[in-house]
Structures are given as C-alpha cells and as structure tokens.
Amino acid sequence: MTTERYDYMVESNLCRRFKMASLLLDKSIRQDIYERIRDDITYGRLMPGERLTEKKLSDDYTVSRSPIREALRQLESEGLIRYERNKGMEVVKLSIKQLQEIYDLRALLEGYAVRCSMKQITGKDITFLTSLHKKLINAAQTKDIQAWLQNNSLFHGYFRDKSGNENLSQMIVMLKRRTFNYQNMSLSYASYFETYIEHHAAILEACKKRDVDLAEQSMRQHVLMTNQAIVNFVSMNRSSI
Amino acid sequence: MTTERYDYMVESNLCRRFKMASLLLDKSIRQDIYERIRDDITYGRLMPGERLTEKKLSDDYTVSRSPIREALRQLESEGLIRYERNKGMEVVKLSIKQLQEIYDLRALLEGYAVRCSMKQITGKDITFLTSLHKKLINAAQTKDIQAWLQNNSLFHGYFRDKSGNENLSQMIVMLKRRTFNYQNMSLSYASYFETYIEHHAAILEACKKRDVDLAEQSMRQHVLMTNQAIVNFVSMNRSSI
C-alpha cells in the first residue's frame, strides 16, 4: 500500500513536469498531442494504413490516455484517422477515388478562393506573388524540394488568406492536410516543376489582367493537374501506400 | 487472488457468447451522446450562445464525463460548439458575416453537387424529383412547415447523394447542420415558399433540358437567396440569437 502510494507520487511528479512544460507554452496536453500526431501524419512520419494504439501513444508522449483519446477524436473528425469500435484506429489510407474526390473539391474551393481574393488583391500583392513565383523557379532549377514546398505553400496560402472567407480557408487547409503526405511523396518521385510553374504564371497573369474568370479557371486546372500526378504515383505504388 | 482472477476471466468469456446477438445493435455511449447533443443543437433545443457544462451533461445523460468530453471534441471539430480552455463551451453563435460565408460555401458546393449529379440523373430521377416538387407545393399551400422541411431536405439531399462524391456530400451535410437551426427559425418567422418553389422549378427544368450550367447556376442562386432570408431574420432578432 505504501509502495503504491509512493509510485503514484513519483508518477504524479513526473506528470507535473510535463504539464508545466506545456503550461509555459500556454497549450493543453491534448492540444499539443493533437498537433504532434497531426503533423506526424501530414509529414509522413506516420504512414497511411499504419495502426496506432492508445497505449503506444501514451507511452511515446509520456501522458495518460485521456488527452490522447480526445486528440484522436479531433483527428477522426478531420478525416486523418479512422476508428473502428473496440478495435482501434489507423491512419487513413485514401483510395484513388477518394483522392480524386478530395482534389475535385480542392480545385473547386481553391478556384473560388482565387475568385474571392481578386476583390482585395492590389498591385502590392501581385508584386509579392511575383517574388514567390521567382523563388519557385529558382527552387525548381536547383531541385530544392524543401524550398519548393515552402514557397508553393505560401503561394497557394496567399489566395486562401485573401479570400476573406474564414470557413472557406479552414476547409481548404483541412483538405490539404488530408492529402499533403501523398502530394509530398509524389513530388519526390516525379516532379512536374516546369508544368506547375507554367500554371502559376497563368494564374498570375490572369490576376494582373484582373480577369477573375480566367484566374479561377487557371487555379482549378492547376489543382486538378496536381491530382493527376498524385493519382499516377499512387497507382504505381499501391502496395506500399 | 489468483483464483478469483481466474474465475472472473472464465465467466467473462462465457458470458460473452450470450451477449453477441445484441452487440451489433449497441452503440457506444460517446456516439450516442454525440448524436443527441448534435441534434439538440441543430433542432434548436440548445440555442446559439447557450452555455453547457460537462457536469450538467453527465447528470442529464447519467454517464461519466469521459464519453461526454470525447463527444464534445467531435462537436467542436464540426463547428457546432466553441471551446475556451479552462472555461468551458457554448453553442456556436454565428455572426452575420459567418452566416454569409457558410452560405456562400453551401451555394458553391450544392451547385457543384447538382453539376456532378447530372451525369447520373435519369428520367426516373426526374420523375421522383417532380413528385417531391409537388409535395412541396402542397405543403406551401397548407402551410405545413414540417412537411415542407422534410421534403425540402429530400429534394436537396437527392442531388447531394447523386453527386457521387462522398467528401462533397459530407461537407454539405456539415455546413447544413451548422445553419439548420437558423434556417428553421427564419422559416417560421417569414416563409418565402413561393419564391423557393420557383427556384426548385427552375432547377428541375434545367435538369430536364440537361443544361448542366443552368442547373448549377440555379441551385447556387437558390441557396444564396435562402441566405438572404436568414440574414434578414437574424439582423432583426440579433438580441436573442
């Protein structure tokens, strides 16, 4: 009995230290765990189909199962993991059809974001987007995938943020997270940098001309084309992902 | 101690077989709670801005806080409730701007759903939609709001389901849940049955002519018009909702 109490005290003290660490960051353990697992999935440290148990996660992060379970519920709602009652969960593995569905939606929504953003984009914004475009060209020439990813994200994110529709923005981000790892893998496999740069150039050009319809259409085509590259990649590597 | 444990295990395994039959009908408490709170919000038994505490919920449903908390995480992810750390949660109260954002998205997505569904809609589907349309006309004439809501839901749901895009469908449903109560309240306040019937007729007509662009456009306009009615209603009753 005494030892039990002793053990408990030790555990409690350990946990307190972790709690304090997260308190300093003003973040709950649950929120922290949520973000870590989410990023592990989007950045491919956890692969599609991989099975996760609450025990393993609570051991890995040295916290109890309570915050873990709550974080998992969030991730499930966002379509990143799949639950089966009394059996556990796994990282969502998207079928070709699902990938196409999601990219169809992304094309629609990102295109619409461009349309909305046109009302608020000024010459200054065009200048900034052009500088991003140049960085992308540079990244393509030097085959710097990290730089590409980063600036590509900024390019797309710019229209998203300028759309002025917070709900639209959130949806696009959610869809992006669900496919990010697939996109990343396919990019490492076979990059279509030149094609993408042409697309971006077309979008930019349409923005300069203030041609809303063309800008929206260009973005839609661009996203759909990206999807094609990913579908090709997944089709060829279906066994492992 | 060992024997006790042994006996317990035996009984547990034996008992399991007798329960097997009813297992399929079982639902986890969490899932049950989730659905009940969700419906309480969408059907207005819980009003926007209303504050909920875990203790009250666990008392109401006579369960512990664990499944409650997990259900609340799901509801939060879906935008139905809002959490503030260490302070608790409340039913989301949408601003006029948010309502417009969400309806903008619904218009975009439901319009797109009509576009997608056109590939798969046959004469038989048109016949069914026409019968729904007639029921709506009847409900309008008799001012039967319940019948209107039910058949209107079927009308819109038909295109959604026929779109063949499961992700699109889920998004529309989610957006609908977030605004359902507002829509419902505004309908009780001032109904635009005649206008909506004209819209539906236009959509049906476009379907019959297989005019995809017109059908999509008609649905978009219809949804945006609905939004206008709701915004008017909310603007006038801002104090209470």
Add this chain to the structure above:
DNA sequence: CATGCCAACATTGTATACATTATCGGTAGG
C-alpha cells in the same frame, strides 16, 4: 495434420479520483 475451442492477453470503453484553473461574493483598505 487440421480444426475448433477457450484461457490469457491486449486494447478500447467508461467511471472515478485527483490537479489545476476560473469565477464570484465578501471584505478590508483607499
């Protein structure tokens, strides 16, 4: 050797205990 059964174990589902934080009313000091 194949197969069905079942105890042991592993995992998820729920309840409870404990820890931390917010809220609110009252009181002392200005």
Add this chain to the structure above:
DNA sequence: CCTACCGATAATGTATACAATGTTGGCATG
C-alpha cells in the same frame, strides 16, 4: 463608493482504475 485581494466553490484538465471487447496461441480432439 470603488477597488484590490482573498478564499470558497465550481468548472475544466489529466491520470488512473475498472469493465467490456477483440485477438492470439496453445491444446485437445477428430
């Protein structure tokens, strides 16, 4: 009268205990 502070209370955040369910591997049986 106002404000700042304190403490009681109630809420959320986390850890742990207990219960129900799924899985596995060994053993008996044919």
